[in-house]
Amino acid sequence: xxxxxxxxxxxxxxxxxxxxxxxxIVGTGKYKDFEQNAAAVEASGAEIVTVAVRxxxxxxPKAPMLTDFIDPKKITYLPNTAGCFTAEDAIRTLRLAxxxxxxxxxxxxxxxxxxxxxxNMVETxxxxxxxxxxxxxxxxxxxxxxxxxxxxxxxGAVAVMPLGxxxxxxxxxxNRVTIRLIVEGTKLPVLVDAGVGxxxxxxxxxxxxxTGVLMNTAIAEAKDPVLMAxxxxxxxxxxRMAYLAGRMGRRMYADPSSPxxxxx
Amino acid sequence: xxxxxxxxxxxxxxxxxxxxxxxxxxxANELGLAPExxxxxxNLEVVPRGTLDQVIVEDGDELxxxxxxxxx
Numbered sequence: 001x002x003x004x005x006x007x008x009x010x011x012x013x014x015x016x017x018x019x020x021x022x023x024x025i026v027g028t029g030k031y032k033d034f035e036q037n038a039a040a041v042e043a044s045g046a047e048i049v050t051v052a053v054r055x056x057x058x059x060x061p062k063a064p065m066l067t068d069f070i071d072p073k074k075i076t077y078l079p080n081t082a083g084c085f086t087a088e089d090a091i092r093t094l095r096l097a098x099x100x101x102x103x104x105x106x107x108x109x110x111x112x113x114x115x116x117x118x119x120n121m122v123e124t125x126x127x128x129x130x131x132x133x134x135x136x137x138x139x140x141x142x143x144x145x146x147x148x149x150x151x152x153x154x155x156g157a158v159a160v161m162p163l164g165x166x167x168x169x170x171x172x173x174x175n176r177v178t179i180r181l182i183v184e185g186t187k188l189p190v191l192v193d194a195g196v197g198x199x200x201x202x203x204x205x206x207x208x209x210x211t212g213v214l215m216n217t218a219i220a221e222a223k224d225p226v227l228m229a230x231x232x233x234x235x236x237x238x239x240r241m242a243y244l245a246g247r248m249g250r251r252m253y254a255d256p257s258s259p260x261x262x263x264x
Numbered sequence: 265x266x267x268x269x270x271x272x273x274x275x276x277x278x279x280x281x282x283x284x285x286x287x288x289x290x291x292a293n294e295l296g297l298a299p300e301x302x303x304x305x306x307n308l309e310v311v312p313r314g315t316l317d318q319v320i321v322e323d324g325d326e327l328x329x330x331x332x333x334x335x336x
Binding site: 027028029030031034037050051052053054055056058061062065066067072077079080082092095096097098099100101102167168194216217 | 275276277278295296297301302303304305308310311312313328329330331332333334335336
C-alpha cells in the first residue's frame with residue numbers, strides 16, 4: 001500500500017476512548033436552514049458536530065429540530081456551553097446535555113467577556129475539575145497558552161482546544177508559536193477551535209501538528225457553505241499529510257532545483 | 265392546588281397552570297414535546313430521563329425543558 005493510501009485508511013485519532021477518522025469538527029450554528037447545515041456536514045466529512053443546549057420553544061413545539069436533519073446515531077453530537085460566563089452555568093448546561101443526549105463527551109467553554117469571547121481560564125479550569133469528577137469527558141476551549149493547556153490536562157480535560165483567533169473572526173491562526181508549544185507540551189489531542197477563516201488556515205493548524213480543527217463560521221458564512229465545507233475537508237487532510245511527510249528545512253537564500261553540472 | 269384542580273408552575277420562565285397529578289412525561293406530551301428528545305431540570309436538579317414518567321409535577325415547580333440546537 002502506498003503512503004497516501006495508508007494515511008487515508010489508517011490515520012485516525014482518539015478521544016476519551018472513541019476513535020475518529022475525520023480530523024475536522026464542525027459547528028451547526030449560523031446556517032441559512034437545516035438542509036444547508038446537513039449538506040455542509042456531509043461535504044465536510046465530519047464525524048463530530050458541536051451543538052448548543054437551549055430551551056425548547058413551547059409556543060411552537062412542532063418546529064423542525066436539528067436532530068431531524070443530522071442524525072445523532074450517525075454523527076457524534078458534542079454539546080457545548082457557548083454563552084456561559086461562569087463555571088456554574090457551564091456545568092448546569094452540560095448536566096442537562098448529558099441527560100438529553102445520553103453521552104459524556106462534551107465541549108466546555110466558559111467565556112470571559114462578550115466583546116472578545118475570550119475564555120475565562122480560571123472558571124474554565126474550575127469547571128473542568130468538577131465535570132471530570134462527575135464522569136464527564138470535557139474537550140476544553142482555551143486560550144493559546146501552553147501552561148493553561150497543561151493545567152487543563154491535570155484538571156481532567158480529554159482534549160485541549162486553543163483558539164487560533166477570536167470566535168467568529170475568521171482571522172486565521174494568530175500565534176503559531178504558542179499553538180506549536182501546546183502541541184509539544186501536552187499528551188492530549190489538540191484541536192484548534194475558533195479563528196479559522198479559510199482553507200489555508202486549517203492547513204496551517206494541521207501542519208503544526210494539531211490533532212484536528214473545529215470551525216463553524218468559516219463554513220456557515222461562506223458564500224457557498226457546502227463548497228467551503230469540502231475545501232476544509234481537503235485542507236485538513238492536506239495539512240495532516242504535510243505534517244506527517246515532514247516539511248523541508250527553511251533556507252535564507254535560493255537553492256536551485258536543477259543541477260548546476262552540465263550547463264551548456 | 266386551587267379549587268379547579270390545577271397547580272401553578274413555571275416552564276422555561278413562563279407561568280402556566282396545569283392539572284394536578286401530571287408526570288413530567290405527561291406534561292411534555294401535553295406541551296407537544298417528545299420526552300425522548302428533551303432534558304428536564306426541575307428546581308435546578310436534572311431529572312433522569314428514565315424517571316420522567318414517574319416524577320409528579322408539583323405546585324410551584326420551576327421547570328427548564330431543553331434540547332439541542334445548532335451551535336458552535
